[in-house]
Amino acid sequence: MPRISIVIPTHRGASRIGPTLAALASQTLPHGDFEVIVVLDGPDPATRQVIAAAQPPFTITVVEQDHAGAAQARNRGAAAARSPLLLFLDDDMSAVPGLLSAHLRSHERHPDGVVLGCFTQPRAGHRVDLLADGADAWWADHFAQLALPSHRFSFRDFCTGNVSLPRERFVDAGGFSTEFKQAAGEDYELGIRLLRLGVRFRFALDALSVHRYAASWAKSLERAREEGRGHVIIARLHPEVFPALSLRDAVEDGPVLKGDRPLRLTPLRLAAAPALLHAPLRMARALKLRRQWQKLQGASRVCAYWEGACQQAGSWSALQSLVQDMPLVPIAHHEIEFDLATGFDQLTPALTAAAVDAIRLRYGPQPIGRIAPQAGAESLRTAHVRHALLGRLAPRFLAARAPLDRGRHAQREHTLVESTALGSAG
Amino acid sequence: MPSKVLDLDLADDPGDVPGLGAYDRAFVLLRWRGLPIGSVWLDVIDGRLPAADLWQAAHARHGRAITHAMAADALPCPAEPPLDDVSLPSATVAVCTKDRPDDLRRCLAALCALTPPAHEILVVDNAPSDERTASVCRDFPVRYVREDVKGLNWARTRAAREARGEVIAYTDDDATPDRRWLEALLVPFRHPAVAAVTGLVLPLELETDGQELFEQYCGFSRGFRQRVFDARRISPLGAANVGAGASMAIRRQLVNDLGLFRVELDAGTAAQSGGDTFAFYRLLSLGHRIVYTPAAIAWHRHRQSPRDLVQVLRSYSVGTYVFLLRCLLFHGETGAIQVGFGWFLGHHVRQLLRRAIGRANAQPFGLTLAEIQGVLMSPWALWKTLRRERSILRGNATAALPATEA
Numbered sequence: 022m023p024r025i026s027i028v029i030p031t032h033r034g035a036s037r038i039g040p041t042l043a044a045l046a047s048q049t050l051p052h053g054d055f056e057v058i059v060v061l062d063g064p065d066p067a068t069r070q071v072i073a074a075a076q077p078p079f080t081i082t083v084v085e086q087d088h089a090g091a092a093q094a095r096n097r098g099a100a101a102a103r104s105p106l107l108l109f110l111d112d113d114m115s116a117v118p119g120l121l122s123a124h125l126r127s128h129e130r131h132p133d134g135v136v137l138g139c140f141t142q143p144r145a146g147h148r149v150d151l152l153a154d155g156a157d158a159w160w161a162d163h164f165a166q167l168a169l170p171s172h173r174f175s176f177r178d179f180c181t182g183n184v185s186l187p188r189e190r191f192v193d194a195g196g197f198s199t200e201f202k203q204a205a206g207e208d209y210e211l212g213i214r215l216l217r218l219g220v221r222f223r224f225a226l227d228a229l230s231v232h233r234y235a236a237s238w239a240k241s242l243e244r245a246r247e248e249g250r251g252h253v254i255i256a257r258l259h260p261e262v263f264p265a266l267s268l269r270d271a272v273e274d275g276p277v278l279k280g281d282r283p284l285r286l287t288p289l290r291l292a293a294a295p296a297l298l299h300a301p302l303r304m305a306r307a308l309k310l311r312r313q314w315q316k317l318q319g320a321s322r323v324c325a326y327w328e329g330a331c332q333q334a335g336s337w338s339a340l341q342s343l344v345q346d347m348p349l350v351p352i353a354h355h356e357i358e359f360d361l362a363t364g365f366d367q368l369t370p371a372l373t374a375a376a377v378d379a380i381r382l383r384y385g386p387q388p389i390g391r392i393a394p395q396a397g398a399e400s401l402r403t404a405h406v407r408h409a410l411l412g413r414l415a416p417r418f419l420a421a422r423a424p425l426d427r428g429r430h431a432q433r434e435h436t437l438v439e440s441t442a443l444g445s446a447g
Numbered sequence: 448m449p450s451k452v453l454d455l456d457l458a459d460d461p462g463d464v465p466g467l468g469a470y471d472r473a474f475v476l477l478r479w480r481g482l483p484i485g486s487v488w489l490d491v492i493d494g495r496l497p498a499a500d501l502w503q504a505a506h507a508r509h510g511r512a513i514t515h516a517m518a519a520d521a522l523p524c525p526a527e528p529p530l531d532d533v534s535l536p537s538a539t540v541a542v543c544t545k546d547r548p549d550d551l552r553r554c555l556a557a558l559c560a561l562t563p564p565a566h567e568i569l570v571v572d573n574a575p576s577d578e579r580t581a582s583v584c585r586d587f588p589v590r591y592v593r594e595d596v597k598g599l600n601w602a603r604t605r606a607a608r609e610a611r612g613e614v615i616a617y618t619d620d621d622a623t624p625d626r627r628w629l630e631a632l633l634v635p636f637r638h639p640a641v642a643a644v645t646g647l648v649l650p651l652e653l654e655t656d657g658q659e660l661f662e663q664y665c666g667f668s669r670g671f672r673q674r675v676f677d678a679r680r681i682s683p684l685g686a687a688n689v690g691a692g693a694s695m696a697i698r699r700q701l702v703n704d705l706g707l708f709r710v711e712l713d714a715g716t717a718a719q720s721g722g723d724t725f726a727f728y729r730l731l732s733l734g735h736r737i738v739y740t741p742a743a744i745a746w747h748r749h750r751q752s753p754r755d756l757v758q759v760l761r762s763y764s765v766g767t768y769v770f771l772l773r774c775l776l777f778h779g780e781t782g783a784i785q786v787g788f789g790w791f792l793g794h795h796v797r798q799l800l801r802r803a804i805g806r807a808n809a810q811p812f813g814l815t816l817a818e819i820q821g822v823l824m825s826p827w828a829l830w831k832t833l834r835r836e837r838s839i840l841r842g843n844a845t846a847a848l849p850a851t852e853a
Contacts, residue, residue: 141639158679161640227531308781415518
């Protein structure tokens, strides 16, 4: 029996699937240890032919469905999988040779969780591409965040390009929702349900694949529109994560274009935006005026996002009322109080006894601070608390500790804290 | 009035520093358990540096960093088995040198003391006028390569061709890397998106007026916080802010594939400097990511005489404006006009005016005039670099020439 099943959904992917399969053929994991399931989303003889011609050295199953979207395709693929572990891979991802071993190793070390893989989007040669710059930087920042030990994972970290999880957990959560037809966000939505089941997310830097992705302006705008639609669906299904969605920007006065001078968006302005922004965008791009380009393309994407959200909500006023009804603070959460004087090593048992969303910290009688609940995020771990104590809570933590401890640095810490307190007051 | 350069770890609770009778002031690098947290200038009193002054200045300037470091000491790190098995990439350290055997000896001694050690240390002897460099290299376990075509970028390109490590870490012959320099430069490369890493460069000594002026007006320090650079965060035209050639590491394949160090630029050519800046510009404009990490420390021995300083500033100025002109004319960077004029008005003209009205710490006339001279020389220097580029393309040196730009 294979140890891991790779599910690859594809829609008219004849030109993309070849290199993806070739990369899987050169894995360090023996070919007998994995199987590949390609799900054709819509009848697709061309892709079938490419797969047949590739003659991969591993077991490959081709599943076909009527065109119904990637979510449905992934569910079909998962249903056809024979191994206890699922890896969802996009059809434009080339796995590095160690990808499958890295996913397996991560699951061995930390069973029963989600392993988020990493990917890069290398640029071909000497081409300057302002559009790709933005996307590349976003992904690189994203993965750098995930790699921090103190990162608090949220549903927004669950992306389907390169992610593995036990099939049992996928089934428990109920698989991907098929409501997202013309919308993006079925991955976020599954992420919400997985986190609610208490499934841990982890990030593996060495589960690496190469995203063979060609950015285009039209695709980027369409993606923003899909996100707008998807976020409305997510907000309706799971109002509690609303504060973590970009939709929340509309709470005060409706959608706003942020900037030096915030601009309130109206249906008229949204409609006019593409035409108004088109020429300046082209000019900024041609002249390589990067800052202007970034502002303009950011504005265009925000407009496309709200356009999508509006379409999904039904109308402008429906979107407004949807947003107004959403909760802005987490509805129900489990909060505990912890006394650091009992020893920092007592914290881990306290956090593992029950899922904790928020914590109030004190040192003996001295209050130190609170870590607030975060919408759609995993429950607190020791690393989160440590990070807060080393960062924003450090001065109060040291001040509370100094009079009680008789360490070598105690007096010095005390004076130090006073001087920093004075400094920040001044 | 010389200043003493000191390197003190506050976690070791340093006491008074005695024996500074020959100095008026001290420049102190402050560390906490090896990691740099900041630097302070202090007066030397009766030949010693009082610990109380040191702590007071440290708290006043870097209190926040010290607080965070102390809190980290108080909280044990939860031990979890690591999820991934990403190890640091293999690295070749490359030193490009020309006729400075004494500096090179100090540099190599430091490189041989690196912990963990480099996979390979490579010395590229650039168009040497005698055998002294070769004989210094025989005293150390290093690989010696002789590159007869003159030019710093030519030597850097040659180094990347010769190197065997995944990453090539460059330092200058007049720099003395810290023991942990290489390791700190390599850590950010765990992330596949990082193309290059630069480090903190501090003065090795401030024994002469020339060295103090150099540190004051063109010191390399970029601060004590790790920073990430990409085309979204800074304009690639501001590539000079990313770091300096005395402490930079780049994925070797990128150096070779992109022909990153244009051989007609930098020391030994008409452009005189700026080869590293242009390389950073290329990386940023092609969407790559560069990390600056203060944990990688290299101590740079600044030129001693004020006359050398004038020469250095002029060459930096020529290099900067050759870089900007090149970006404008051949890479369509219209922003270069704004940067070029902005720098001229905001720095050169401003410094002249400040000096004229007698502001303290205004840059001396001589230095500013040398810089302006450099600006004026730059079009001619650009013309000469282009001529040289063409002659290289035509000549028989094509084997060593990096890939041409599209």
